[in-house]
Amino acid sequence: MTLSAREISTQLSALVSGDAVITDTNDMGAYLKEPRKRFHQSAAAVVIPPDVAAVQAILRWANENRVAIIPQGGNTGLVGAQVPLYGHEVILSTAKLNAIRSVDTAAGVMVAESGVILENAHKAADAVNSMFPLWLASQGSARIGGVLSSNAGGVNVLAYGNARELTMGVEAVLADGRLYQGLNALKKDNTGYDLKDLLVGAEGTLGIITAASLKIFPKPEDHETALVNVADPEAALVLFQLMRERLGSRLNAFELIPHIGLEIQMRHAMLDADRTASHSPWYALVEVTRMAGTEPGALQSALEAAFEREMISDAALATSLADRNRMWDFREQMSECQSKEGASIKHDVSVPIAAVPALIREGIAAAEKFAPGIRPVPFGHLGDGNIHFNFSMPVGADPKAFMAQYDEAMHGIIYEVVLRHGGSVSAEHGIGQLKVDLLKQVKDPVALEMMRAIKTALDPNGILNPGKMLG
Numbered sequence: 500m501t502l503s504a505r506e507i508s509t510q511l512s513a514l515v516s517g518d519a520v521i522t523d524t525n526d527m528g529a530y531l532k533e534p535r536k537r538f539h540q541s542a543a544a545v546v547i548p549p550d551v552a553a554v555q556a557i558l559r560w561a562n563e564n565r566v567a568i569i570p571q572g573g574n575t576g577l578v579g580a581q582v583p584l585y586g587h588e589v590i591l592s593t594a595k596l597n598a599i600r601s602v603d604t605a606a607g608v609m610v611a612e613s614g615v616i617l618e619n620a621h622k623a624a625d626a627v628n629s630m631f632p633l634w635l636a637s638q639g640s641a642r643i644g645g646v647l648s649s650n651a652g653g654v655n656v657l658a659y660g661n662a663r664e665l666t667m668g669v670e671a672v673l674a675d676g677r678l679y680q681g682l683n684a685l686k687k688d689n690t691g692y693d694l695k696d697l698l699v700g701a702e703g704t705l706g707i708i709t710a711a712s713l714k715i716f717p718k719p720e721d722h723e724t725a726l727v728n729v730a731d732p733e734a735a736l737v738l739f740q741l742m743r744e745r746l747g748s749r750l751n752a753f754e755l756i757p758h759i760g761l762e763i764q765m766r767h768a769m770l771d772a773d774r775t776a777s778h779s780p781w782y783a784l785v786e787v788t789r790m791a792g793t794e795p796g797a798l799q800s801a802l803e804a805a806f807e808r809e810m811i812s813d814a815a816l817a818t819s820l821a822d823r824n825r826m827w828d829f830r831e832q833m834s835e836c837q838s839k840e841g842a843s844i845k846h847d848v849s850v851p852i853a854a855v856p857a858l859i860r861e862g863i864a865a866a867e868k869f870a871p872g873i874r875p876v877p878f879g880h881l882g883d884g885n886i887h888f889n890f891s892m893p894v895g896a897d898p899k900a901f902m903a904q905y906d907e908a909m910h911g912i913i914y915e916v917v918l919r920h921g922g923s924v925s926a927e928h929g930i931g932q933l934k935v936d937l938l939k940q941v942k943d944p945v946a947l948e949m950m951r952a953i954k955t956a957l958d959p960n961g962i963l964n965p966g967k968m969l970g
């Protein structure tokens with residue numbers, strides 16, 4: 500029997516204190532609106548459990564009564580995975596599970612509850628002269644459970660890996676309320692399936708993460724950062740290879756930015772000054788970490804080698820922390836700046852690194868043929884093979900008409916190029932609601948069967964984030 504919204508709220512209020520349950524639609528607003536503004540649906544209620552025992556009680560009850568539960572962290576996900584699809588779901592916010600349980604610098608492990616805001620995890624590591632190296636533009640709102648469940652990437656994946664590689668273990672409540680206590684901190688543990696890796700990246704479809712043991716690293720003494728002029732993505736790839744050879748694991752970021760990004764940001768006064776050395780069709784933001792006790796200048800000498808080999812024509816090295824921050828602002832504002840120029844079509848895709856230039860070249864050619872005047876804005880993590888392959892509408896176009904005419908078809912065009920080069924249609928943002936149909940079309944059928952079998956085994960009543968990822 501399906502419970503009514505009123506029954507759901509009454510029964511939830513009996514499980515957790517009344518003020519932990521929100522049923523008024525206006526008060527639910529912040530939990531229902533998502534950053535892309537694409538998915539609009541109401542919920543039966545929002546519940547904010549105060550501790551892990553309450554999460555267990557809620558899931559036990561939800562499983563018995565077949566009530567759908569959507570785990571939600573900071574609500575910054577970009578594929579609609581954290582907001583309702585049907586309108587009868589309960590959003591379970593992890594906001595109150597916000598303790599840092601321990602930080603062990605000798606072992607290089609921090610245990611954080613899932614509701615800890617990513618920026619607060621950074622601060623906790625920083626307080627003991629360490630670093631949790633997962634940096635996202637959304638880190639002031641995104642929470643550890645959401646970051647892990649979407650296996651977020653960001654700008655340091657090159658050196659430290661994505662969320663999955665930074666997670667040593669998780670504690671999670673399963674659909675029937677049982678607690679999986681997998682908070683280990685072992686570098687080596689060959690005792691069967693890696694259950695942590697199932698829960699990380701599961702988008703809340705297999706369990707609710709309540710805490711995680713995360714890898715922390717010694718804090719670098721300093722960073723060396725440069726904006727380097729590159730002629731095209733081919734030249735950027737050659738430069739990337741040289742930087743890897745010269746700098747090894749000290750190379751922590753290699754980001755590609757097209758000149759149009761600078762033009763847009765200057766036009767809308769998003770930058771106080773142009774930090775590039777001179778005009779160039781493309782720029783690479785290159786950054787190196789410098790550990791205590793090592794000499795500065797590694798990036799400068801690697802760039803000098805690139806000059807000598809005529810790989811690059813010009814570069815601007817950051818001369819202060821403020822300078823470095825402004826260079827990063829330029830990179831981090833690439834997504835936001837497009838909204839100032841009307842509608843844009845976005846793709847979060849990856850290909851093997853060597854295929855990035857071909858992806859960009861072929862993608863732009865196909866897009867411009869299909870939609871004359873469209874403005875390509877491909878940018879992002881070249882060092883990870885992950886490009887945010889975006890397109891701004893032609894100058895003066897009508898945003899609604901542009902999206903109606905081109906949005907869907909442009910996805911097909913770009914994904915065809917991506918798949919032809921052995922790539923992925925979702926590099927770091929996930930599947931959520933946005934790419935459910937696409938996943939069915941492009942994923943290996945055997946992989947889909949395995950994923951469905953795992954889902955059925957762990958959540959036989961389908962109460963955890965129904966309709967997301969697997970549909």
Ligand SMILES: Cc1cc2nc3c(=O)[nH]c(=O)nc-3n(C[C@H](O)[C@H](O)[C@H](O)COP(=O)(O)OP(=O)(O)OC[C@H]3O[C@@H](n4cnc5c(N)ncnc54)[C@H](O)[C@@H]3O)c2cc1C
Binds near residue numbers: 570651
């Ligand atoms: C400005 C901006 C910049 C971004 N930059 C990047 C970037 O560089 N790289 C990148 O990878 N992503 C980026 N993102 C998207 C990224 O996925 C999110 O920022 C972040 O990882 C999600 O964290 P959250 O707490 O907001 O999760 P939410 O949005 O609340 O949830 C995301 C998913 O996790 C699930 N979930 C949440 N908490 C739990 C839990 N405790 N247990 C189980 N499931 C849970 C939800 O159900 C949902 O499926 C960006 C987003 C924005 C708005």
